[in-house]
Amino acid sequence: MDEELVFQVLEYARGQYPREIMLLLRGDRDGEFLRIKEVLSPPLQYNGRDFASVNVFYTPFTPSIIGTMHSHPSGVLKPSLQDLLSFMGKVMGIAAYPFEGKEHVAFFNRDGYEIPLFYSRTQPFAFLK
Numbered sequence: 538m539d540e541e542l543v544f545q546v547l548e549y550a551r552g553q554y555p556r557e558i559m560l561l562l563r564g565d566r567d568g569e570f571l572r573i574k575e576v577l578s579p580p581l582q583y584n585g586r587d588f589a590s591v592n593v594f595y596t597p598f599t600p601s602i603i604g605t606m607h608s609h610p611s612g613v614l615k616p617s618l619q620d621l622l623s624f625m626g627k628v629m630g631i632a633a634y635p636f637e638g639k640e641h642v643a644f645f646n647r648d649g650y651e652i653p654l655f656y657s658r659t660q661p662f663a664f665l666k
């Protein structure tokens with residue numbers, strides 16, 4: 538994932554705090570990696586104080602959508618049981634309060650295990666292909 542994109546998400550989450558944000562992740566598979574190229578705001582989203590939800594009937598859930606990302610104003614950097622039950626796609630990103638840096642972002646798989654995140658700007662080998 539592009540480092541710049543991570544900071545854009547953090548900035549957006551900070552701006553919406555204490556509301557929760559919900560985003561769709563667009564990207565593709567590159568070997569054993571999932572490359573997140575873009576984050577999208579789903580249509581007709583409800584930004585509640587306690588949760589964010591996506592109306593799946595209005596969500597452009599094409600194959601290029603590889604997962605979702607949302608914020609935890611509570612500061613807890615791990616998926617809740619509800620998050621895992623409503624898991625969509627292959628990866629779930631969470632940005633946790635105070636949304637200041639990379640240490641406040643993590644990605645998880647469907648089982649709730651953390652997936653390591655590599656930044657394309659700080660991982661020069663990503664450009665060698």
Ligand SMILES: [Zn+2]
Nearest residue numbers: 609616617620
């Ligand atoms: Zn959550």
